[in-house]
Amino acid sequence: MSDETNTPVLEVSDLHVSVGGKEILKGLNLTVGAGETHAIMGRNGSGKSTLSAAIMGNPRYEITSGTIVYGGQDIAELAVHERARAGVFLSFQYPVALPGVSVVNFLRQAVRAVRGDDVPIKAFRPLVKENLKILDIPQTFMTRYVNDGFSGGEKKRLEMLQMLMLQPTLAILDETDSGLDIDALKVVSTAINGLRSEKRAQLVITHYQRILQYVTPDHVHVLLDGQIVKSGGPDLAHELEKHGYEWLEKDAA
Ligand SMILES: Nc1ncnc2c1ncn2[C@@H]1O[C@H](COP(=O)(O)OP(=O)(O)O)[C@@H](O)[C@H]1O
Numbered sequence: 234m235s236d237e238t239n240t241p242v243l244e245v246s247d248l249h250v251s252v253g254g255k256e257i258l259k260g261l262n263l264t265v266g267a268g269e270t271h272a273i274m275g276r277n278g279s280g281k282s283t284l285s286a287a288i289m290g291n292p293r294y295e296i297t298s299g300t301i302v303y304g305g306q307d308i309a310e311l312a313v314h315e316r317a318r319a320g321v322f323l324s325f326q327y328p329v330a331l332p333g334v335s336v337v338n339f340l341r342q343a344v345r346a347v348r349g350d351d352v353p354i355k356a357f358r359p360l361v362k363e364n365l366k367i368l369d370i371p372q373t374f375m376t377r378y379v380n381d382g383f384s385g386g387e388k389k390r391l392e393m394l395q396m397l398m399l400q401p402t403l404a405i406l407d408e409t410d411s412g413l414d415i416d417a418l419k420v421v422s423t424a425i426n427g428l429r430s431e432k433r434a435q436l437v438i439t440h441y442q443r444i445l446q447y448v449t450p451d452h453v454h455v456l457l458d459g460q461i462v463k464s465g466g467p468d469l470a471h472e473l474e475k476h477g478y479e480w481l482e483k484d485a486a
């Protein structure tokens with residue numbers, strides 16, 4: 234019998250993914266255990282977003298072979314919303330504005346969509362309040378329209394607020410740190426660190442190691458041309474910063 238506490242949150246095995254007929258991921262292996270935070274690093278075009286899209290179930294990304302097992306279940310056949318309901322969250326790089334939809338209503342809808350039922354307003358309010366406090370967001374934020382005239386930092390705050398409200402089992406942050414000022418970067422880090430628990434896992438995907446000064450990953454992996462070519466501890470991120478990605482390209486060649 235399988236011991237549930239030892240089941241990894243995510244197990245990607247020999248994953249091959251094509252987009253528009255072109256193979257992008259070429260046999261990727263990754264195991265993320267419960268309670269762990271992993272960083273995936275790689276330069277532009279290495280396949281980072283392809284990996285997150287494949288885990289989330291974006292239908293444009295075709296899995297040609299290999300498996301994605303989440304919580305012990307092969308999720309190949311699950312649609313995006315089913316994966317979200319199962320506890321997978323992917324941060325969006327390009328959030329859309331929803332004029333006329335207030336932040337508070339948006340969050341209620343999001344929580345309802347993921348949980349499959351309504352959260353009573355009595356339970357919802359204190360949860361929002363607690364998360365606003367964690368992220369240092371003023372209450373007035375709640376009545377504004379979603380991303381309408383939001384600064385980059387405010388968009389990021391909303392997204393992190395949404396993540397904290399949903400409490401995903403697997404949170405994937407795909408270059409969430411790119412282009413953020415230090416305050417927004419701290420909000421993102423606070424949210425990621427606040428999610429950490431023995432049952433959850435996070436995948437922090439990034440080009441630069443900047444965010445890893447605030448979020449200490451348990452494992453760091455380097456993605457190069459569709460494969461993980463090196464894995465290590467937090468020090469690997471610092472080494473990469475020092476030597477650049479060329480350091481590993483020479484190894485792989
Ligand atoms: N929708 C797409 N159609 C065609 N090619 C794509 C598409 N998405 C990604 N690619 C290609 O796949 C490769 C990896 O892209 P991506 O996963 O976005 O890398 P990263 O996120 O590491 O920058 C790139 O060469 C990119 O041009």
Ligand SMILES: [Mg+2]
Pocket residue numbers: 281282283407408
């Ligand atoms: Mg990308």
